[in-house]
Amino acid sequence: MTAEHLDVLIVGAGLSGIGAAYYIQTQCPTKRYAILEGRDTIGGTWDLFRYPGVRSDSDMYTLGFSFRPWRDAKAIADGPSILSYIRETAAAYGIDRNVRFGHRVRRAEWSSADARWTVEAVRESGEVVRLTCSFLYMCSGYYDYEGGYTPEWRGVEQFAGQIVHPQQWPEDLDYAGKRVVVIGSGATAVTLVPAMAEQAANVTMLQRSPTYVVAQPAKDPAADWLRARLPERLAHGLVRWKNVLMGMYFYTLMRRQPALAKRNLLKLVRAELGPDFDVETHFTPRYNPWDQRLCLAPDGDLFAAIKAGKAAVVTDQIDTFTPGGIRLRSGAELPADVVVTATGLVMRLMSGVQLAVDGRPVDLAQTMSYKGTMFSDVPNLAAAIGYTQASWTLKCELIARYVTRLLNYMDRRGFVQCTPRKTDPSVAEEPVINLTSGYIQRALSTLPKQGSRRPWKLYQNYILDTLTYRLGKVDDGTMEFKRRGERPAPRAGVSPGSAAHQP
Numbered sequence: 001m002t003a004e005h006l007d008v009l010i011v012g013a014g015l016s017g018i019g020a021a022y023y024i025q026t027q028c029p030t031k032r033y034a035i036l037e038g039r040d041t042i043g044g045t046w047d048l049f050r051y052p053g054v055r056s057d058s059d060m061y062t063l064g065f066s067f068r069p070w071r072d073a074k075a076i077a078d079g080p081s082i083l084s085y086i087r088e089t090a091a092a093y094g095i096d097r098n099v100r101f102g103h104r105v106r107r108a109e110w111s112s113a114d115a116r117w118t119v120e121a122v123r124e125s126g127e128v129v130r131l132t133c134s135f136l137y138m139c140s141g142y143y144d145y146e147g148g149y150t151p152e153w154r155g156v157e158q159f160a161g162q163i164v165h166p167q168q169w170p171e172d173l174d175y176a177g178k179r180v181v182v183i184g185s186g187a188t189a190v191t192l193v194p195a196m197a198e199q200a201a202n203v204t205m206l207q208r209s210p211t212y213v214v215a216q217p218a219k220d221p222a223a224d225w226l227r228a229r230l231p232e233r234l235a236h237g238l239v240r241w242k243n244v245l246m247g248m249y250f251y252t253l254m255r256r257q258p259a260l261a262k263r264n265l266l267k268l269v270r271a272e273l274g275p276d277f278d279v280e281t282h283f284t285p286r287y288n289p290w291d292q293r294l295c296l297a298p299d300g301d302l303f304a305a306i307k308a309g310k311a312a313v314v315t316d317q318i319d320t321f322t323p324g325g326i327r328l329r330s331g332a333e334l335p336a337d338v339v340v341t342a343t344g345l346v347m348r349l350m351s352g353v354q355l356a357v358d359g360r361p362v363d364l365a366q367t368m369s370y371k372g373t374m375f376s377d378v379p380n381l382a383a384a385i386g387y388t389q390a391s392w393t394l395k396c397e398l399i400a401r402y403v404t405r406l407l408n409y410m411d412r413r414g415f416v417q418c419t420p421r422k423t424d425p426s427v428a429e430e431p432v433i434n435l436t437s438g439y440i441q442r443a444l445s446t447l448p449k450q451g452s453r454r455p456w457k458l459y460q461n462y463i464l465d466t467l468t469y470r471l472g473k474v475d476d477g478t479m480e481f482k483r484r485g486e487r488p489a490p491r492a493g494v495s496p497g498s499a500a501h502q503p
């Protein structure tokens with residue numbers, strides 16, 4: 001039986017997959033597409049994560065879509081509101097009808113002779129489904145859905161209490177009146193501590209080293225003012241641009257003047273916690289602002305919990321778990337009934353889908369990222385990989401617009417294959433992400449590289465990227481285009497040494 005063929009196959013029905021589908025159906029209306037989703041529901045991250053207080057740490061005017069105004073009162077939104085927003089968007093544009101649930105993609109093989117991918121997905125029953133597509137669009141997020149990262153600690157087996165990871169939050173976990181230790185200092189820990197402090201007897205955030213934490217109002221008064229006076233879409237667009245520009249301004253300032261930025265950030269923490277709190281030990285990171293993502297405390301909730309005596313921060317290292325809690329290297333003991341390991345995600349680009357091009361496996365680590373979305377020598381495949389220093393969706397939408405431009409360009413000229421080719425030997429390899437966060441450093445050897453120059457370099461700059469993706473030449477001399485029956489592409493991961501097609 002011949003496999004069903006689609007023009008575009010999107011993998012993943014989270015924020016980026018729903019956004020990708022919107023652009024495919026509006027900009028390429030004749031294309032037949034489907035979304036394969038491994039889970040039974042739309043929403044990805046915002047459905048998976050169920051821990052107390054789960055929320056965004058960027059504003060929803062930029063984390064939400066440009067084409068779908070954010071209507072909630074809070075700009076820093078809780079997980080359930082974000083999930084509803086994604087589902088409502090999918091329903092409003094009829095995207096939900098194109099999602100095939102319970103299809104976990106595990107392999108995709110490109111054939112240059114047929115100019116198509118054969119994609120293999122497994123259903124929960126074990127049934128294997130094969131589809132073919134002309135373009136594969138990976139919107140599968142950036143981390144492993146199977147489980148988060150937990151370091152190995154001594155004595156864990158003797159701990160009499162409960163240990164939970166935020167990625168697998170037990171629905172019935174009752175921590176009311178209990179002593180809770182949250183291990184970690186990233187966004188998840190900073191979210192969990194004040195949220196759990198509302199019911200727990202006490203919550204201790206146990207961190208090996210501090211992170212920058214910035215208090216920010218959960219509501220955006222300027223946004224509310226504009227929304228009350230202007231048509232919804234106009235207000236949404238203006239607030240989105242305001243937040244983009246403010247984000248870029250502060251990011252640039254902090255990167256250019258790290259010492260000043262550090263002083264100011266710490267001054268703000270001191271103002272929140274008062275002169276007696278040891279900010280030096282607990283809130284002064286060893287790195288510069290934006291070497292890792294800053295953590296947000298909406299309305300200063302973490303600081304308020306600390307000031308109220310409901311939460312505490314301990315900066316130390318775990319020596320061993322004991323039956324009653326955790327013994328620290330300093331010799332201190334932290335009694336605990338519940339330990340939450342907010343120790344991070346396992347980064348997994350393209351969710352570990354095995355790719356092959358003309359019979360040869362693709363090792364992503366040997367490829368170079370092209371325009372932050374495609375990969376050298378891998379034809380007709382884009383991945384929605386968002387920003388690390390701004391809202392994920394800002395970049396994913398730019399990528400979606402670029403993909404639709406690319407598809408329309410190919411249709412107009414009769415091309416069936418597009419492959420980024422690294423033919424310029426003077427382009428040097430660089431790490432693809434410049435953050436020092438643990439989950440990125442652990443995964444760096446599995447990730448593609450970026451190049452020292454466009455179109456192989458990522459700028460993490462929304463304005464530059466807008467120009468590149470929306471106005472830059474599609475046929476940029478690096479992308480090789482082929483018509484049906486033209487010579488097959490050389491093997492994946494290896495530079496072919498042939499010039500790009502110049503129509």
Ligand SMILES: Cc1cc2nc3c(=O)[nH]c(=O)nc-3n(C[C@H](O)[C@H](O)[C@H](O)COP(=O)(O)OP(=O)(O)OC[C@H]3O[C@@H](n4cnc5c(N)ncnc54)[C@H](O)[C@@H]3O)c2cc1C
Nearest residue numbers: 012014015016038044045056057058105140141351391392
């Ligand atoms: C707790 C948390 C808070 C965050 N907050 C922010 C924030 O405030 N701002 C920000 O910019 N970013 C934030 N992020 C990053 C966040 O993941 C993205 O913003 C965004 O939700 C990612 O959307 P996505 O659709 O690309 O990926 P995901 O939400 O991960 O969705 C991917 C989808 O693909 C499916 N999938 C994966 N692999 C396969 C496969 N092989 N076959 C079929 N289906 C598959 C998954 O089941 C899932 O539904 C946060 C992340 C977490 C974990």
